[in-house]
Amino acid sequence: MAIPMTQILPVLPTVDEHYCDQWRYPDGVAFMDGQYLPMSEAKISVLDWGFLHSDATYDTVHVWNGRFFRLDLHLDRFFGGVERLRMKLPYDREKIESILTNCVALSGHRSAYVDMICTRGSSPTFSRDPRQAENRFIAFAVPFGSVANKEQLERGLHVAISETVRIPPKSVDPAIKNCHWLDLVKGLFDAYDRGAETALIVDTNGHIAEGPGFNVFVVKDGSLRTPAFGVLPGITRRTVFDLCAEIGLSATAADISRAEIKGADEVFITSTAGGIMPVTRIDDAAISNGQVGSVTRRLMDLYWRKHDDPAWSTAVICP
Amino acid sequence: MAIPMTQILPVLPTVDEHYCDQWRYPDGVAFMDGQYLPMSEAKISVLDWGFLHSDATYDTVHVWNGRFFRLDLHLDRFFGGVERLRMKLPYDREKIESILTNCVALSGHRSAYVDMICTRGSSPTFSRDPRQAENRFIAFAVPFGSVANKEQLERGLHVAISETVRIPPKSVDPAIKNCHWLDLVKGLFDAYDRGAETALIVDTNGHIAEGPGFNVFVVKDGSLRTPAFGVLPGITRRTVFDLCAEIGLSATAADISRAEIKGADEVFITSTAGGIMPVTRIDDAAISNGQVGSVTRRLMDLYWRKHDDPAWSTAVICP
Numbered sequence: 347m348a349i350p351m352t353q354i355l356p357v358l359p360t361v362d363e364h365y366c367d368q369w370r371y372p373d374g375v376a377f378m379d380g381q382y383l384p385m386s387e388a389k390i391s392v393l394d395w396g397f398l399h400s401d402a403t404y405d406t407v408h409v410w411n412g413r414f415f416r417l418d419l420h421l422d423r424f425f426g427g428v429e430r431l432r433m434k435l436p437y438d439r440e441k442i443e444s445i446l447t448n449c450v451a452l453s454g455h456r457s458a459y460v461d462m463i464c465t466r467g468s469s470p471t472f473s474r475d476p477r478q479a480e481n482r483f484i485a486f487a488v489p490f491g492s493v494a495n496k497e498q499l500e501r502g503l504h505v506a507i508s509e510t511v512r513i514p515p516k517s518v519d520p521a522i523k524n525c526h527w528l529d530l531v532k533g534l535f536d537a538y539d540r541g542a543e544t545a546l547i548v549d550t551n552g553h554i555a556e557g558p559g560f561n562v563f564v565v566k567d568g569s570l571r572t573p574a575f576g577v578l579p580g581i582t583r584r585t586v587f588d589l590c591a592e593i594g595l596s597a598t599a600a601d602i603s604r605a606e607i608k609g610a611d612e613v614f615i616t617s618t619a620g621g622i623m624p625v626t627r628i629d630d631a632a633i634s635n636g637q638v639g640s641v642t643r644r645l646m647d648l649y650w651r652k653h654d655d656p657a658w659s660t661a662v663i664c665p
Numbered sequence: 666m667a668i669p670m671t672q673i674l675p676v677l678p679t680v681d682e683h684y685c686d687q688w689r690y691p692d693g694v695a696f697m698d699g700q701y702l703p704m705s706e707a708k709i710s711v712l713d714w715g716f717l718h719s720d721a722t723y724d725t726v727h728v729w730n731g732r733f734f735r736l737d738l739h740l741d742r743f744f745g746g747v748e749r750l751r752m753k754l755p756y757d758r759e760k761i762e763s764i765l766t767n768c769v770a771l772s773g774h775r776s777a778y779v780d781m782i783c784t785r786g787s788s789p790t791f792s793r794d795p796r797q798a799e800n801r802f803i804a805f806a807v808p809f810g811s812v813a814n815k816e817q818l819e820r821g822l823h824v825a826i827s828e829t830v831r832i833p834p835k836s837v838d839p840a841i842k843n844c845h846w847l848d849l850v851k852g853l854f855d856a857y858d859r860g861a862e863t864a865l866i867v868d869t870n871g872h873i874a875e876g877p878g879f880n881v882f883v884v885k886d887g888s889l890r891t892p893a894f895g896v897l898p899g900i901t902r903r904t905v906f907d908l909c910a911e912i913g914l915s916a917t918a919a920d921i922s923r924a925e926i927k928g929a930d931e932v933f934i935t936s937t938a939g940g941i942m943p944v945t946r947i948d949d950a951a952i953s954n955g956q957v958g959s960v961t962r963r964l965m966d967l968y969w970r971k972h973d974d975p976a977w978s979t980a981v982i983c984p
Binding site: 365387402432448472477488514518522534538 | 685695700702710785831845
């Protein structure tokens with residue numbers, strides 16, 4: 347029996363009650379809203395302003411061989427960023443320290459990449475007024491990751507300088523560690539196009555600024571320099587200053603031109619994700635003789651040795 | 666019996682299998698990975714680069730009285746942004762149109778705010794290389810929202826001009842509709858501090874740029890002007906140009922100084938979230954006589970009348 351055409355209505359798909367997640371996640375433990383969860387459960391609403399408006403701040407501290415490295419400095423920066431964004435954390439510093447510790451301990455990782463995030467959150471009415479949003483704190487611990495892999499750490503990274511300009515401080519305060527990375531991502535693709543492994547982008551004056559998740563240093567005639575303007579005040583960057591003070595090397599924060607970085611004796615980058623990492627090639631030319639330099643090696647060694655020094659690190663689980 | 670101290674070990678909290686969500690969400694329907702879901706289920710991993718690096722683009726189209734308004738223009742911009750970010754959508758344009766339609770139809774909303782999002786996604790290994798990430802498409806329909814509420818639409822908004830500089834095009838291409846809003850959020854808080862209801866921020870030359878989610882127009886001696894540099898090419902902004910052409914008003918894109926906007930005969934803002942919305946007060950002074958002007962009213966009327974014109978709108982469910 348033929349069905350009359352008038353009875354054929356558009357058929358709508360069904361709305362499922364639950365999302366069926368097919369993605370894979372790194373092994374780790376997250377904290378959200380009082381719960382500790384596997385990474386596969388650590389999700390935020392697509393309506394969270396932290397996602398829709400990148401209205402969030404975060405910090406990443408690493409754990410090496412069971413010890414946090416310079417956790418206090420990361421917490422200082424994180425709390426500073428939260429305050430500048432006029433957000434309120436639902437927990438105090440002591441509680442957040444214990445949450446981070448628990449994430450790492452529960453993950454079982456001896457070396458971990460530990461994130462703490464504060465997002466604007468959202469309001470139940472989806473109000474556009476950020477004052478009405480309920481701010482949220484999220485933390486997680488996943489396996490330690492590095493900007494440079496083992497081979498790159500040994501031979502030095504190949505970096506390209508992109509024309510992309512780092513978002514200037516008059517737009518977004520770089521002291522607030524933020525997720526505004528489209529400039530850095532553009533820089534990365536520019537670098538890949540030119541056969542390099544990662545990128546440096548420039549400041550509004552055309553000087554070298556920073557790369558995706560790292561600061562940069564040059565060594566010239568035994569002295570170190572790192573850009574001063576419009577860059578994240580990195581904790582590993584700060585650590586290089588502290589190490590230099592300890593071993594009597596001069597280190598200053600000041601502009602670095604393209605010509606200066608290319609003419610340096612040594613170049614390295616710094617990040618919580620990997621520490622101090624040598625750069626031996628910029629654009630199409632080797633830095634100096636193309637080998638990892640002695641100052642870089644000395645600082646790398648010293649940096650890793652500090653990881654079991656109680657003045658620089660704290661055990662994940664106190665005895 | 667006393668327990669010997671040596672038997673007291675640090676007790677770790679348990680890791681729950683599932684997240685127990687206590688937040689409330691607006692009523693709506695989302696699409697993710699082939700499923701239609703209630704808004705409470707529309708979540709992305711905290712490891713998605715769309716969140717951690719704001720490495721995403723989106724577009725918002727609205728539905729009014731059962732009809733999409735200028736959907737084609739929104740899809741054009743969205744596909745353009747995805748391409749510029751070197752992402753790949755898992756669906757073609759026709760499929761995305763049907764997904765958006767289904768979200769609205771399933772939501773039951775006659776007037777809706779409809780989002781389409783493409784995020785970089787992430788890789789299972791949490792690799793830092795964006796080329797290894799699996800890009801994701803997400804869409805949702807929630808109730809229609811407006812920058813200005815009913816009262817503000819009648820009397821005009823009170824806006825403050827913030828010193829914050831809109832992220833410049835050399836950093837992030839404004840033609841890619843993006844989630845980098847910390848400059849706009851800073852502007853909003855500056856405006857709230859000064860008793861205003863929303864904000865305008867400036868471009869790198871100190872001229873008026875745009876506000877949180879909207880473009881701005883001035884009317885002077887019967888002619889319209891809107892900033893040309895470093896602003897989102899808004900679809901409602903474009904619509905104002907089209908409406909002006911239709912009724913023979915002159916409209917141009919060119920710099921607007923602070924003095925010029927304050928000395929305008931009329932000022933209005935444009936956004937998919939609310940359409941054409943009058944501004945009657947900037948900082949501490951009224952615009953002209955402080956009343957909504959006649960050009961603004963005429964354009965508002967025409968804008969809403971276009972919403973059931975088949976040349977400008979399409980029915981959510983085709984007959």
